[in-house]
Amino acid sequence: MKNALGTVDAVLLLGGRSEIGLAIVERLVRDGARRVVLASRDATGGEPPVIGEAEVHLLDFDASRPETHGEVIDAAVKLVGDLDVVIPAFGVLGSQAVYDADPVAAAEAVAVNYGGHVSIGLHAARRLREQGHGTIVVLSSVAGVRVRRANFVYGSAKAGLDGFAQGLGDALHGSGARVMVVRPGFVIGRMTEGMTLAPLSSTPGQVADAVIAGLRSDAEIVWVPGLLKLMFAVMRVLPRAIWRKMPR
Amino acid sequence: MTFLTGWGRTAPTPARLARPRSAEEVAELVRRAPGRGVAARGLGRSYGDAAQNAGGLVVDCTALISWSLDETTGLVTAAAGLSLHDLMAALVPRGWFVPVTPGTRHVTVGGAVAADVHGKNHHVDSSFGAHLTSLTLVTAGGESRVLTPADDLFWATVGGMGLTGVITEAVFRCIPIETSRVRVDVERTRDLDHTLETMTATDDRYRYTVAWIDLLARGGRMGRSVLTRGDHASREDLPRGARGGDPLAFTPGSLLKAPPWAPNGLLNPVTVRAFNEAWYLKSRPGSFVQGLGPFFHPLDFVEGWNRVYGSRGFVQYQFLVPFGEEATLRRIVSRLSAENVVSFLTVLKRFGPGTPGMLSFPAPGWTLALDIPAGRRGLAELLRTFDDWVAEAGGRIYLAKDSRMAAGTMAAMYPRLAEWRKIRDEADPDGVFRTDLARRLSL
Structure with a gap:
């Protein structure tokens, strides 16, 4: 249970090796969370990482197999009881050039980045509604706020996810469960290795800090950094002719 | 679903609220307990999450307000939902006072037992539980049990934060007073x-x-x-x-x-x-x-x-x-x-x-x-x-x-927790009585 000062107890991270996801979990544990489930592909059998003083469980989870997602949520509940924070942090970035050449790969990436989130999100929501509390932290992206020519396969999946998350949050309104949508800009990390930095980029740690602050204040949408909110207020209304010439 | 908090107004959670009119109705609600369990609630003066039950049933006991006084012995039999305020209003003019009162009169008898409340007289008179002669508790199976200080379940219930069952009645000794x-x-x-x-x-x-x-x-x-x-x-x-x-x-x-x-x-x-x-x-x-x-x-x-x-x-x-x-x-x-x-x-x-x-x-x-x-x-x-x-x-x-x-x-602070758990588990093996506090503290 989340306590009076916003400290949570049990956390489920889907995409258990995600840098941003782990950075969020580490901070939640530092603030007092005691039970963690890390769900990822071929997770079981390995040694769970040490995260502060929390008890850490591993769970097998394949984002591309929605038929298994219900069991994953049930298994997590069996391990730690009520889920206070659920963080679906899995995803693939890929390059637009590769997707242009390989539409099958593009469809598979979208199935994970959007479809996988829809299915796990709905299953998590069912549980959170039943227990009457808990927050789903959805890692969206500014790439989905207005989709760019430079990465429209990835961007369109994020656009779908962002819309799904907002709709889910509205559907859960009044149930005690909540959805928090996180919109980072360019995040420096494993996922973006070798790419040139974009303006207003952030580190996984900075994204995690913003998520923690958002959880504490019951925010519905968190931009990282906050300045992006302002920037995208302008970007959203830029004429199409200019927008399509954005270099990246 | 109704969102509930404690007196501190933090961490609200939703629950289905029922307001039984009798101990029999309480027992019936307990027998039909939902999967998320049952929590008893009085006037909501616990500061935190003791009388909340996210996604479950909360039994509001404030309609259980019958009472009687034995004027010769000062023994009061009171239903759990009666507030100390109402009780005092009835007792004081008759020359009796409650054995223990916390800093507010707006607590129920059931809450006073469940929290084993104390007052300014603790150094001489101990806490509320010390003045009880018996309790009636609706246990997990929906049966009404009368408990006395000779029962282990009695002392698991006094201070037990409502997790052993729903208290429906208490009998306790009051003290004579000459003036108000x-x-x-x-x-x-x-x-x-x-x-x-x-x-x-x-x-x-x-x-x-x-x-x-x-x-x-x-x-x-x-x-x-x-x-x-x-x-x-x-x-x-x-x-x-x-x-x-x-x-x-x-x-x-x-x-x-x-x-x-x-x-x-x-x-x-x-x-x-x-x-x-x-x-x-x-x-x-x-x-x-x-x-x-x-x-x-x-x-x-x-x-x-x-x-x-x-x-x-x-x-x-x-x-x-x-x-x-x-x-x-x-x-x-x-x-x-x-x-x-x-x-x-x-x-x-x-x-x-x-x-x-x-x-x-x-x-x-x-x-x-x-x-x-x-x-x-x-x-x-x-x-x-x-x-x-x-x-x-x-x-x-x-x-x-x-x-x-x-x-x-x-x-670490409650060394008798294991002993309490054993008695609670015997009385409520399936965990019918659940509160947000119990979840948070893994009780």
């Missing part, structure tokens, strides 16, 4: 040591004692207090002018109503320091006769006072350290004072012997209670530090006030 007034002595102390010394030396001369501490006073004045001590007034104690009327007249009421909304941060170091200064200076040493209401329940004077903390609510931190561990009390008071922690009413009480309640809070020692706005930066860390100090000193945190403690800390 209290003979009060007020004294001011210079600092914390002076406060502790004075209470240790002279507490036993009074049935009721409490100290209000000015937490914002620093340096040489750190821990300066106003000691308020008293006894039920006899007819001779009443001032000459007041002797003509009914000496047992009891007409307490809230005179002020807190505004429905207050800004976050209304209570800040500046306003609270001013209040504390005024309170300290106003409390002139001396003796006088006062009504039961103002003496026992000064906070009931302002209805809905919990709203002045703003929308973010507040936490109450009440801990106990055993005698001999005064250093821990000093350490916490000096840290609070150094950190400029805003606490509206900080109260220190010297406890006497506790009850055999396994999760009962009071035990011989010192207890300090303070209110802090929940939005304060760094509060979680500060209170966790205090938790560690208190646990190391062999002390504990009061569950009826708690809204933020961690499960491991609680287990």
Whole structure:
């Protein structure tokens, strides 16, 4: 249970090796969370990482197999009881050039980045509604706020996810469960290795800090950094002719 | 679904609310318990999540209000939802008073048992559970069981925070009084040591004692207090002018109503320091006769006072350290004072012997209670530090006030938890009785 000062107890991270996801979990544990489930592909059998003083469980989870997602949520509940924070942090970035050449790969990436989130999100929501509390932290992206020519396969999946998350949050309104949508800009990390930095980029740690602050204040949408909110207020209304010439 | 919070107005969760009219209806609700379980609720005066049950059923007991008094023995049989306020209004004019009253009259009998509440007379009369002769409890199977102090389940229920079943009735001994007034002595102390010394030396001369501490006073004045001590007034104690009327007249009421909304941060170091200064200076040493209401329940004077903390609510931190561990009390008071922690009413009480309640809070020692706005930066860390100090000193945190403690800390503070769990598991093997507090503390 989340306590009076916003400290949570049990956390489920889907995409258990995600840098941003782990950075969020580490901070939640530092603030007092005691039970963690890390769900990822071929997770079981390995040694769970040490995260502060929390008890850490591993769970097998394949984002591309929605038929298994219900069991994953049930298994997590069996391990730690009520889920206070659920963080679906899995995803693939890929390059637009590769997707242009390989539409099958593009469809598979979208199935994970959007479809996988829809299915796990709905299953998590069912549980959170039943227990009457808990927050789903959805890692969206500014790439989905207005989709760019430079990465429209990835961007369109994020656009779908962002819309799904907002709709889910509205559907859960009044149930005690909540959805928090996180919109980072360019995040420096494993996922973006070798790419040139974009303006207003952030580190996984900075994204995690913003998520923690958002959880504490019951925010519905968190931009990282906050300045992006302002920037995208302008970007959203830029004429199409200019927008399509954005270099990246 | 209705969103519920405790008195501190933090961490709301939704539940289905039912308001049974009889103990039979309670039993029926328990028999048809939903998967998320059943929690009993009275007037919602626990500060945290003790009477909440996210996604489950909450049984509001406030319609169970029947009572009777045996005028020869002072034994009262009261339904669990009866408030001490209503009970006093009925008892006082008949010359009887409740054996124990907490700082508000607006608690139910069931809540008083479940939290094993204490009052200003703890050093002589112990807590509420000590005055009980029997209890009626609706257990997990939906059967009504009458328990006496000879039963283990009785002492798992007294202080058991409603997790052994739904209390539907209690029988307890009341005390005879001649008047509805209290003979009060007020004294001011210079600092914390002076406060502790004075209470240790002279507490036993009074049935009721409490100290209000000015937490914002620093340096040489750190821990300066106003000691308020008293006894039920006899007819001779009443001032000459007041002797003509009914000496047992009891007409307490809230005179002020807190505004429905207050800004976050209304209570800040500046306003609270001013209040504390005024309170300290106003409390002139001396003796006088006062009504039961103002003496026992000064906070009931302002209805809905919990709203002045703003929308973010507040936490109450009440801990106990055993005698001999005064250093821990000093350490916490000096840290609070150094950190400029805003606490509206900080109260220190010297406890006497506790009850055999396994999760009962009071035990011989010192207890300090303070209110802090929940939005304060760094509060979680500060209170966790205090938790560690208190646990190391062999002390504990009061569950009826708690809204933020961690499960491991609680287990360290309540050495009889395993014993309690064993009895609870026998009475409720499937975990029918669940509250948010129980989930948070892994009870």
